[in-house]
Amino acid sequence: MTSTAGGAATAAFWICGLQQLALDALWYIDPDAGIDGVWDNALASEPPIYNDDFTQMTVKLREGIYWSDGVEFTADDLYYTVDLLKNTPGMSNHGLFDGSIDHLEQPDRNTVVFYLKAPNSRFHAAFTVRWGAQYIMPKHIFEQVEDPVAFKYNPPVSLGAYTLRDFDPNGKWYLWERREDWQRTSVARLGEVSVKYVMYIDPGPSDKRVIAQIAHELDVIHDITPEGRITLARESPSSVGWFPSFPWAHPDPTLPAIIYNNERPGLDKKEVRWALTLAIDIAQVALASYKGAATISAIHVPPTGMYPQYYHEPLEPWLNDFTIQVGGQDYKPYDPTAAQRIADLARESLGDLVPTDPDTIKQYIGAGWWKYDLDAAEQLMLDAGMQKIDGKWALPDGSPFSVPLMSLGESNPTMNRAAAMVVENWAAFGIDTTLDAQANLWPIMDAGEYAAALAWTIETWGGHPDLFFFLNSWHSRFYVPSGQPDMGSNSMRWQNADLDRIIDTMQRISFDDPQGIELGQEYCKLAVQEMPITPLMAYNVFTTMDTTYFTGYPSIDDPYTNPVPNWGNTKYMFVKVKPREA
Amino acid sequence: MRRFVLRYLIPRITQYLTIIFVGVTVTFVIPRLSPTDPVEAQISTITARGSTLDPQSIESMRVALTELYGLSGSPVEQYFAFWGRLLRGDLGPSLSNFPTPVSELIGQALPYTLGLLVPALIISWTMGNLLGAMSSYYPKNRPLNAIEVLGQVVRPIPYYIVALVLLVVFGYFVPIFPFSGAYPIGTHPNWSIEFILTYIYHAVLPAATLVLVGFGGWFVGMKSLTSNIISEDYVEFAETAGLKKNKILFSYIIRTALLPQLTGLAMTLGTVFSGALIMEVVFGYPGLGSLTIRAIYSNDYSMIMGITIYSIIGVATAVFLMDLLYPLFDPRVRYQ
Numbered sequence: 001m002t003s004t005a006g007g008a009a010t011a012a013f014w015i016c017g018l019q020q021l022a023l024d025a026l027w028y029i030d031p032d033a034g035i036d037g038v039w040d041n042a043l044a045s046e047p048p049i050y051n052d053d054f055t056q057m058t059v060k061l062r063e064g065i066y067w068s069d070g071v072e073f074t075a076d077d078l079y080y081t082v083d084l085l086k087n088t089p090g091m092s093n094h095g096l097f098d099g100s101i102d103h104l105e106q107p108d109r110n111t112v113v114f115y116l117k118a119p120n121s122r123f124h125a126a127f128t129v130r131w132g133a134q135y136i137m138p139k140h141i142f143e144q145v146e147d148p149v150a151f152k153y154n155p156p157v158s159l160g161a162y163t164l165r166d167f168d169p170n171g172k173w174y175l176w177e178r179r180e181d182w183q184r185t186s187v188a189r190l191g192e193v194s195v196k197y198v199m200y201i202d203p204g205p206s207d208k209r210v211i212a213q214i215a216h217e218l219d220v221i222h223d224i225t226p227e228g229r230i231t232l233a234r235e236s237p238s239s240v241g242w243f244p245s246f247p248w249a250h251p252d253p254t255l256p257a258i259i260y261n262n263e264r265p266g267l268d269k270k271e272v273r274w275a276l277t278l279a280i281d282i283a284q285v286a287l288a289s290y291k292g293a294a295t296i297s298a299i300h301v302p303p304t305g306m307y308p309q310y311y312h313e314p315l316e317p318w319l320n321d322f323t324i325q326v327g328g329q330d331y332k333p334y335d336p337t338a339a340q341r342i343a344d345l346a347r348e349s350l351g352d353l354v355p356t357d358p359d360t361i362k363q364y365i366g367a368g369w370w371k372y373d374l375d376a377a378e379q380l381m382l383d384a385g386m387q388k389i390d391g392k393w394a395l396p397d398g399s400p401f402s403v404p405l406m407s408l409g410e411s412n413p414t415m416n417r418a419a420a421m422v423v424e425n426w427a428a429f430g431i432d433t434t435l436d437a438q439a440n441l442w443p444i445m446d447a448g449e450y451a452a453a454l455a456w457t458i459e460t461w462g463g464h465p466d467l468f469f470f471l472n473s474w475h476s477r478f479y480v481p482s483g484q485p486d487m488g489s490n491s492m493r494w495q496n497a498d499l500d501r502i503i504d505t506m507q508r509i510s511f512d513d514p515q516g517i518e519l520g521q522e523y524c525k526l527a528v529q530e531m532p533i534t535p536l537m538a539y540n541v542f543t544t545m546d547t548t549y550f551t552g553y554p555s556i557d558d559p560y561t562n563p564v565p566n567w568g569n570t571k572y573m574f575v576k577v578k579p580r581e582a
Numbered sequence: 583m584r585r586f587v588l589r590y591l592i593p594r595i596t597q598y599l600t601i602i603f604v605g606v607t608v609t610f611v612i613p614r615l616s617p618t619d620p621v622e623a624q625i626s627t628i629t630a631r632g633s634t635l636d637p638q639s640i641e642s643m644r645v646a647l648t649e650l651y652g653l654s655g656s657p658v659e660q661y662f663a664f665w666g667r668l669l670r671g672d673l674g675p676s677l678s679n680f681p682t683p684v685s686e687l688i689g690q691a692l693p694y695t696l697g698l699l700v701p702a703l704i705i706s707w708t709m710g711n712l713l714g715a716m717s718s719y720y721p722k723n724r725p726l727n728a729i730e731v732l733g734q735v736v737r738p739i740p741y742y743i744v745a746l747v748l749l750v751v752f753g754y755f756v757p758i759f760p761f762s763g764a765y766p767i768g769t770h771p772n773w774s775i776e777f778i779l780t781y782i783y784h785a786v787l788p789a790a791t792l793v794l795v796g797f798g799g800w801f802v803g804m805k806s807l808t809s810n811i812i813s814e815d816y817v818e819f820a821e822t823a824g825l826k827k828n829k830i831l832f833s834y835i836i837r838t839a840l841l842p843q844l845t846g847l848a849m850t851l852g853t854v855f856s857g858a859l860i861m862e863v864v865f866g867y868p869g870l871g872s873l874t875i876r877a878i879y880s881n882d883y884s885m886i887m888g889i890t891i892y893s894i895i896g897v898a899t900a901v902f903l904m905d906l907l908y909p910l911f912d913p914r915v916r917y918q
Contacts, residue, residue: 002767090646150681166770169690170868173767204762204866211754211761411879440881442626443619485622487640 002199002219014132016167016174017200019568022068023135024159024186026059026078026127028569031253031305031462032559035190035572038306038463042186043073043136043159045110048124050510057114057123066184068158071140074109080139082114090149093134096126121510122468129568130253130461130469135159160571161185161193173201191575195550198574200565213239213546220553221544222565226291226414229542233353238548242563243364243556246346246354247293250564251304251538253462255297256415258405258422258534259445259453263482263493266401267451271384273531274324276403276452278333278380279429280422281372283341285536286365289418292346292354295538296339296366300527301520302538303366305462310517311524312367319368322528327379338369363556366537374429393430402432406444406453409437418536419454445491448482456539457489462562467520468506475503494532499523552577590909598902605894609887610664614657621647623881624677651677651883673888678880684888687873692892694764695862695869698785700851702792707847709793710800715836717801718808719827730801737798745791745864752787759787762866788865800843807839841912848904849897 026044034040041047043065049058065073082104086097100120105113116123127134138157145151155164162176176198182188203212206228212218214236224232229248232239241248258276260267267273286294297303298319301311316336323330343361347354355361381388385396395401403426407419416437426433436450444450445457459470473488476495480486486493502523509515527533543563545553554563554573561572613620624647625640648654652663652674667674673684710733717726736744753761764784765771771781811817812835820830862871870889877885 090649092643094646095641095643150675152681168767168770168868170694170764170771172763172866172868175768199767201767202866203767205863208762208866439878440623440626443622443881446622446626447619485619485625485644 002201002217014566014568015200016171017162017176017198018156018164019132019135020160020565020570021162021176021198021574022156022158022160022164023568024065024571025129025133025135025568026061027124028129028572029461029464030560030569030572031130031562031567032554033306034463035560035576040572042129043078050121054119054121054123054510055116057116059112059114059127061110061112062186063110064184065159065186066181067138067140068163068179068181071138071157073136073159075106075112076109077136077139078112079104079106080143081134081137082112084137084142084148085134088148093126119507121507122466122472124511125469131566132568159185161187161574162198165197171202173199175199187571187575190572193574194578195574213544216546216548219546219548219550220563220565221542224542224544226289226293226542229293229544230291230350230353232544236546238546239544240547240553240555241542241544242554245364246350247290247295247364247540248544249290249293249295249540249542250562251295251302251540252562252564253302253304253307253460254456254539255300255302255458255460256418256454256456256536256539257300257458258536259455259457259492260533261448261451261482261492262495262532263448264451265399266384266386266395267403269384270530271380272386273534274333275377275380275384275429276426276431277370277531277534278373278377279431280370280425280534282338282369282536283345283372284425285418285421286342287345288421289414290537290540292342292350292365293542294342294366294536294540295364296342296369297535297537298334298338298367298369298528299524300458300533300535301460301467301524302458302462304538305460306465307460307462308363308367310465311521315521315524316367318525319528324380324529325383326376327383331376333370333373333376334368335371336368339365339367370534372425377429388430391430392432400432403451404434404436406436406438406441406450406455408441408455409439411439414540415454422454443485446485448480448484448486448491448493453491454536457491457533458535459489464511465517465520466506466511467516467523468503471499471503471506471523474499476500492532494530496526496530496532498526502526547580549580550577551580591906594902594905598898601898601901602895605898606665606668606891607661609890609894610661613883613887620651620677620881620883621653623883626881668891673891674884676877676882676885678877678882678885684885687885688870688888688892691868691870691873694867695871697781698764698788698861698867698869699792702789703796703847703850705789706793706796707800707843707850710797711804711836711840711843713797714801714804715808715831715839718805719812719831719835730805733798733801736794737802739795741791741795742860742864744795745788745861748787748791749864760784761787764867764869788861788867792861800846803846804836804839804843807842808835811835811838837911841908844907844911845904848900851896851900 024043026042028040028042030038039047043062045060045062050056059078061075061078067073082097085091085093086101088094100116100123102115102117107113114123136159141157142148158179161182162178164174165177166175167173178193178196182193187193203209203218206224209218209221209224210228210231213221213232233248242250260273262268282296286292286296295303299311299315301307303312319334320336322334323332339361340358342365343354355364381393386401387394387396387398389398393401405419405423407416409416420435423433423435438444441453441455445453445455460467461469470489474490474494478487478490479493479495482493502519506516506519541564545563554561560576561569563570563573621644625643652660671685675681676684676687679687713726713729717730720726749761752759765777765780769777771777817830817834820834859871859874861867862869863875873885874889877889
């Protein structure tokens, strides 16, 4: 089986198969539905056990798991991993472990108890894979190493169902072979690992990936351009995606959005942020970026995995009735027909590839979004005291109001095209704006040296409703003013007392407490009211799978995991994907 | 000889070392003047890649990366430490492929870039100069005129357009050449005849693109240089004296016109370190260009600095060697 890797001289662990096939963690949360539910006890035999005040976390480990060199996996490995990282600056999670863990105990060969310095009901998140997490290291290998930070760990000793058979020193391919004893790994209880060899390759840019799959030389494509996906839909009947038809792509549990610096004059007013939102035509943005193959979201969580059921559908009635004040009058900004408009426009160029059934459109493209209403946007600007001078909006004191929109440049042309359309929309509304494409906008955002950016700052579990995952660093105690690097994902510098209360309450309840969904919905409502960022759409990845030689790929009809190859969770594909019988 | 060493060799060695010193110093200074902090860039890259890190982890990582990147201490201390590592041949670890040393990654990539660009450049330089001079000396030769038209037509077309056209035509519609890579997926680079032939087979399209686009420039340059020379007295005298045409062409015309073209060749050879970006991306070549692009996208500052330093040394060395070779081609330099 061949799958695309990102390609690197010595590939990072997420693009060469290492985190998918050889590493293993205590728990996994699937970004979609999971094979046997969203939560999977992988190396652990059961979920984390907390004491009443969340200052102790006990981990019970599964028995009968072996490293690929025949050594049994035990609590020694977990204890060693955490202890090493806690005491070794420069290793990942050193800060978290050193700052959070008072000490560890290992009462028996399958149990480790974490004694925490402060209550933390989400401490297990560090060991729970959603894309990646803290993987467990083999004590018997690393304890013999003089400098573990500089240790290359090549070849890796595997806890997964595969071992590294061979690789290209230039990073063009990595060949993995199924372990003879794959039954002694954590995925074996979920089914037979049938694929004997897996190769992660770097086939080059989108056009070459398309050509390779048409020639049946590439089983799984990580991502391609929307145009490339349309070509495969027309030219390669054996190529399938997450959705069986338009928009095909897998929506990652990440939310591309317009992120405002909430400290900039003008942008510090919610009326202005709302005006900028109502000056965006989401249908045009979806067409410009994904050729319409986008899954939109009006609220501040991605419309993916289980989230439509946790958040989007329950909040739909509230969104329909939601009002903001425009010119002293109640105004309903929600447009429940937005996805239908996108489908209608996409159908003009793609014809029958675009579904017509309203329920299918809602599932595939999303529900509603915010109205494109320049009159309401204009009134909101005036309500905020903004002035329109010579057709351009200015601050209340008449000084220029400029909102250049940063975007990812060539590294992400889809997002860049979305940003270009937003700039066009805003310019038509009289905003002084330009497209500011950056090779790497993240440090600029972290430093708060920007007005607006089309990027993402909301990453969710996808399968589990808990939003503490990303909200943690939005608490005002981690606030850092513009000009200094922030300490998490609150690059928009949003501070809100109600948000702090929601986050604090989340932290006090357990991870699976049903109140978590209520708090999550409360956050969604607050974010809509304040609009610190304008949500746009899911981060759609055009992962495309060829069914010529293999079947059983995940899809919207069998959403057992995320198929995007760089995710650690794709290890579950290898118990469901089967060679096609000749 | 003493005069040559004192008045020619030593000034050029001094110039060579000064260029490298200034270039390396600028390479050290520029990233530190950039508004983007490499530590913050690396943290941002990690957090933007699907990992939501705890604020405590971020703060700890900030401290660790500052130490790791050699950014602790005053700028002067960093500068001397930088030179100390450089003189030991240590460019530090790659930040995106930690802990693999930068020099090891460059060492893996460089042969592919040199193996493709240097032969292609020499072929296009030789063809362009030879045919350009012949076209000037034999203005009524139809095949040469046709080649000139071809060179003039292809020359202004952006490199990547020619590359994509060749790829689509010979990699997809008439699939006689591979459309990606320097060797097939699943094979290991080695010195066997079989692998070398495979390597050459994979190099045909990118090399053909380089030759096609490059030779026109050399052709026009040489034709322009020689068009004045052929009317010089000493050429007319040689013709009157009955020397053979080939003798006049090679010994009197090309040799005289070659000097600026040799300088151009040296400069271009030096820039192969940084000039392969588009070619390697289009053809999926695992060379220095691909390495540079990935380093840029992953904020691998130590890699970018390493490649820049190699490039500075490459250009400076090429120019230095050409300076040393000048006296062999030009008696005036030898005389001075």
